[in-house]
Amino acid sequence: xxxxxxxxxxxxxxxxxxxxxxxxxxxxxxxxxxxxxxxxxxxxxxxxxxxxxxxxxxxxxxxxxxxxxxxxxxxxxxxxxxxxxxxxxxxxxxxxxxxxxxxxxxxxxxxxxxxxxxxxxxxxxxxxxxxxxxxxxxxxxxxxxxxxxxxxxxxxxxxxxxxxxxxxxxxxxxxxxxxxxxxxxxxxxxxxxxxxxxxxxxxxxxxxxxxxxxxxxxxxxxxxxxxxxxxxxxxxxxxxxxxxxxxxxxxxxxxxxx
Amino acid sequence: xxxxxxxxxxxxxxxxxxxxxxxxxxxxxxxxxxxxxxxxxxxxxxxxxxxxxxxxxxxxxxxxxxxxxxxxxxxxxxxxxxxxxxxxxxxxxxxxxxxxxxxxxxxxxxxxxxxxxxxxxxxxxxxxxxxxxxxxxxxxxxxxxxxxxxxxxxxxxxxxxxxxxxxxxxxxxxxxxxxxxxxxxxxxxxxxxxxxxxxxxxxxxxxxxxxxxxxxxxxxxxxxxxxxxxxxxxxxxxxxxxxxxxxxxxxxxxxxxxxxxxxxxxxxxxxxxxxxxxxxxxxxxxxxxxxxxxxxxxxxxxxxxxxxxxxxxxxxxxxxxxxxxxxxxxxxxxxxxxxxxxxxxxxxxxxxxxxxxxxxxxxxxxxxxxxxxxxxxxxxxxxxxxxxxxxxxxxxxxxxx
Numbered sequence: 001x002x003x004x005x006x007x008x009x010x011x012x013x014x015x016x017x018x019x020x021x022x023x024x025x026x027x028x029x030x031x032x033x034x035x036x037x038x039x040x041x042x043x044x045x046x047x048x049x050x051x052x053x054x055x056x057x058x059x060x061x062x063x064x065x066x067x068x069x070x071x072x073x074x075x076x077x078x079x080x081x082x083x084x085x086x087x088x089x090x091x092x093x094x095x096x097x098x099x100x101x102x103x104x105x106x107x108x109x110x111x112x113x114x115x116x117x118x119x120x121x122x123x124x125x126x127x128x129x130x131x132x133x134x135x136x137x138x139x140x141x142x143x144x145x146x147x148x149x150x151x152x153x154x155x156x157x158x159x160x161x162x163x164x165x166x167x168x169x170x171x172x173x174x175x176x177x178x179x180x181x182x183x184x185x186x187x188x189x190x191x192x193x194x195x196x197x198x199x200x201x202x203x204x205x206x207x208x209x210x211x212x213x214x215x216x217x218x219x220x221x222x223x224x225x226x227x228x229x230x231x232x233x234x235x236x237x238x239x240x241x242x243x244x245x246x247x248x249x250x251x252x253x254x255x256x257x258x
Numbered sequence: 259x260x261x262x263x264x265x266x267x268x269x270x271x272x273x274x275x276x277x278x279x280x281x282x283x284x285x286x287x288x289x290x291x292x293x294x295x296x297x298x299x300x301x302x303x304x305x306x307x308x309x310x311x312x313x314x315x316x317x318x319x320x321x322x323x324x325x326x327x328x329x330x331x332x333x334x335x336x337x338x339x340x341x342x343x344x345x346x347x348x349x350x351x352x353x354x355x356x357x358x359x360x361x362x363x364x365x366x367x368x369x370x371x372x373x374x375x376x377x378x379x380x381x382x383x384x385x386x387x388x389x390x391x392x393x394x395x396x397x398x399x400x401x402x403x404x405x406x407x408x409x410x411x412x413x414x415x416x417x418x419x420x421x422x423x424x425x426x427x428x429x430x431x432x433x434x435x436x437x438x439x440x441x442x443x444x445x446x447x448x449x450x451x452x453x454x455x456x457x458x459x460x461x462x463x464x465x466x467x468x469x470x471x472x473x474x475x476x477x478x479x480x481x482x483x484x485x486x487x488x489x490x491x492x493x494x495x496x497x498x499x500x501x502x503x504x505x506x507x508x509x510x511x512x513x514x515x516x517x518x519x520x521x522x523x524x525x526x527x528x529x530x531x532x533x534x535x536x537x538x539x540x541x542x543x544x545x546x547x548x549x550x551x552x553x554x555x556x557x558x559x560x561x562x563x564x565x566x567x568x569x570x571x572x573x574x575x576x577x578x579x580x581x582x583x584x585x586x587x588x589x590x591x592x593x594x595x596x597x598x599x600x601x602x603x604x605x606x607x608x609x610x611x612x613x614x615x616x617x618x619x620x621x622x623x624x625x626x627x628x629x630x631x632x633x634x635x636x637x638x639x640x641x642x643x644x645x646x647x648x649x650x651x652x653x654x655x656x657x658x659x
Contacts, residue, residue: 048617051609075619087614091632097615100628105619157618193448 001026001196002165007045007057016042018221019057021122025166031207031232032200034218035240040200041084043218044169047198048081049074057090061165075101076108078164082154082171089141094153097141098123098160105161123148126159130186148179155186166190167198172206184209206237219243261367266375273369276649282525284369285552285584287492290466294408294438296373299326299348299380302401306432309399312460314428316647318392320343321382324399326409328380334396341388341421347381358422370468374442381412386423386451393643396427402437405616409468410440415455419448419476424456426646430489431461431468433599438466438490445471447479454482456646460489460653469495477503477532484641485512485541486650487522491640501563507536513637514541515654516549516581523552530558530593534565542637543574544630545581553602556588560604563593570600575633577607577626606645 002024009017016039024030034040046055049071059066066074089097102122103113114122127136130152142150151171158166164196167189172180188209191197201211207215215225215231218239224243225231275291276283301497302324310332321344322332328346329476338344366376382396387490400409417424429439439461461467467490473481482578487493499508514522522545528537543551553572574583587600607629641647 050613070622071613071616072619072621073626075617081617083614083617087608087611089611089614089629089632091634091636092628097618097628100620100624101615101618104621104624108619161618 002198003058003060005058007043007046007059008055009042010043010054011042011052016221017046020218020221020223022223023218024198027191027198028214029197029199029210029212030192031215031229032198032218032223033202033204033232033235036202037245038218039221040202041169041220044081044153044167044198046199047074047165047167064233072104073108075161075163080158080161080163080166082151082158082166082168083171083175086142086145086150086154087151088143088145089229092141092142093137094139094141094202095123095137098137098157101157102160122160126156129159129189130156131182132156147174148176148182151175151179151183152186155190160197161187164194165196165198169200170202171199172201172203180206180209195215204232207232207250212231217243261372261375261377263375266372267558268371270376272371273372275369278370282496282554283645284549285521286494286523287521290436290492293436295406295464296377296408296410296440296477299408299409300379300406300413301325301327301329302399304331305317305332305399307334309430309432312428313397314395314426314432314458314645316393316395316522316643316645318394320395320397321346322397322399323381323411323655325401326378326380326411328382337393339390341386342390342423343383343385344394345383345385347414348560349377350383370417370440371442371470372394374440374470376410378410378412378440378442382414384413384415384425385418386416386421386633387418389422395422396425397410398429398439398441399432400428400437400439400461401432402435402465404454407435407437408440411439411445413441415443415445415453417445417447417451417453417479420450421448422452424642426456426458426643428458428466429461429578431465431467434462436464438468440468441470443471445473445481447473447475447481447506449476450478452474452480454484454642456484456641456658457486457495457647458646459485459487459493459495461493462489463491463520465490467494470494470496473497473499473508475501475503475506475508476599478505479503480506481508481510483508483510485510485514485524487512487514487524487639488650488653490520490524493520494523494525497527499526499528500531501529501535501537502531504532504534505534506532509538511538511540511637513543515544515552515634516551517546518549520549522549524555525552525554527556527558529560529566530563530566531560532563535563535567535617536626537568539570539572541572543572543583544577544634545574545583546577548578548580550581551583553583553585554588555586555600557590557600559591559593559596559598561592564595566591566593566596568596568599572602574602574604575607575630576604577630
């Protein structure tokens with residue numbers, strides 16, 4: 001479904017991803033783990049289409065070339081990125097935002113726009129999924145939200161938009177254990193044969209709740225090791241040291257941000 | 259006290275218009291100001307069709323002023339709610355109005371105020387002694403024609419002690435000929451009176467609007483002034499608010515939204531002349547194309563005005579490389595134990611927010627519009643009237659199309 005081949009990304013003169021290969025099949029959940037500065041978030045944003053990256057290589061989603069597309073068209077094609085730092089947008093209310101987003105991807109996908117009443121049903125289900133309170137729809141997007149609310153809002157958006165590929169960038173960061181449980185339950189409920197996921201995390205903790213089919217270790221812009229979910233447990237015990245050490249001399253990671 | 263009409267008429271022949279050296283007029287288009295022609299009020303035959311559509315569809319009493327003369331046919335002066343007296347200034351003895359309005363003009367009148375005093379014989383007098391629920395609407399229309407392209411009019415609002423009211427002043431113009439309107443509003447608030455006063459300025463971009471609002475507030479009175487400065491080649495509104503009684507409070511806010519070559523100018527001075535008064539100035543500007551905005555916000559804390567609490571903020575969004583804004587918070591403090599805060603920001607559309615919206619499938623143009631209206635709409639949040647809110651929203655949508 002998702003095919004990534006020899007993906008390189010530079011920001012300015014700094015190479016971040018240095019030839020990343022990854023294949024994600026339908027319905028699979030892949031975890032990408034790695035130390036700070038290894039390029040995890042850059043990979044997520046390269047998939048979503050952030051400006052300011054020099055990108056080369058191949059990225060296709062069900063055969064469609066993602067790298068040629070604007071961010072909005074990638075969303076239409078079925079990509080969803082759950083942001084590590086969801087953006088606050090004062091003055092734009094969640095209901096309007098969600099409905100505009102949903103109708104935008106529906107237009108790109110060739111579906112009819114959704115009416116107000118049907119939309120409310122969709123939104124209500126999504127709110128229930130992540131235990132969001134009633135007034136949520138009338139608040140501004142992420143403005144004044146707690147860390148946990150922001151992350152729940154990301155999962156809520158994912159539930160509304162029904163992506164083919166969800167990329168969750170450090171969705172666990174900044175969450176207490178209760179919020180983590182809610183977010184993970186939301187993600188698990190959205191798993192299905194037609195939806196693949198890439199879960200990016202620094203810690204193994206999240207993977208106790210969202211059990212991946214595959215785990216990849218990303219170090220210095222490349223996937224250096226892949227395995228099943230037991231690899232995450234191994235990393236928890238041993239850290240990334242064994243992967244990083246041989247690279248330390250020739251590749252300072254300054255300039256690369258998580 | 260307000261300058262007398264006789265004195266103004268005497269001076270009007272030898273007036274010197276403001277120049278770039280006058281700080282309060284520094285960014286005004288002086289050439290265009292020089293082309294404005296004023297004279298005795300003359301009225302227009304009928305309210306033109308194009309402006310009728312632009313009047314907010316508010317229920318309740320209203321006075322419509324066309325070229326400086328009240329159009330009684332379009333005004334609604336019957337069934338005025340109890341607690342309100344609405345009069346047409348043309349029919350009033352000028353000196354009695356001047357005496358009763360008791361408005362202090364703290365700053366020397368500029369040439370356009372003198373012109374207004376000389377020729378602004380028509381207008382509206384609103385006297386409130388009660389709590390009318392309906393909004394009182396004043397509409398000022400200029401219809402430029404050859405001989406005299408500009409109009410002058412006057413609005414006087416007198417709030418008796420403990421009264422409350424909402425007044426909306428809509429200022430518009432007809433056609434695309436050059437011309438302008440010069441409207442002076444004098445407001446006095448008795449002790450504990452409450453007034454919400456909104457100005458909707460939307461003249462055509464070929465015309466000029468010069469607005470001036472002088473307010474005097476008695477003890478514990480509350481003013482909420484809202485300005486939506488949207489139209490005109492040069493759209494200017496200057497407020498002078500004098501907090502004369504202890505514990506008075508003035509909350510001024512507004513939005514200016516410029517496109518094309520527009521220059522939108524807000525000049526504010528709030529004078530703390532008594533103890534324990536509160537003032538807020540909170541304005542936002544959105545400037546596109548080659549438009550520019552001016553925000554000159556002053557707070558004067560007079561000797562003895564201890565316990566003053568004032569805050570000023572001015573936030574601007576520049577949508578084009580050719581747009582500009584000049585923002586100048588000013589503070590002069592001559593009292594003790596005061597709290598005065600000010601801040602100004604100038605920025606562009608938040609790239610991160612744009613990307614976030616686009617990553618949710620929202621096309622770039624629509625995402626930009628969403629962010630712009632998110633920024634601007636916050637200035638409409640506390641408007642009580644849905645009619646006024648949707649009037650502004652529709653106006654902004656048209657402007658952006």
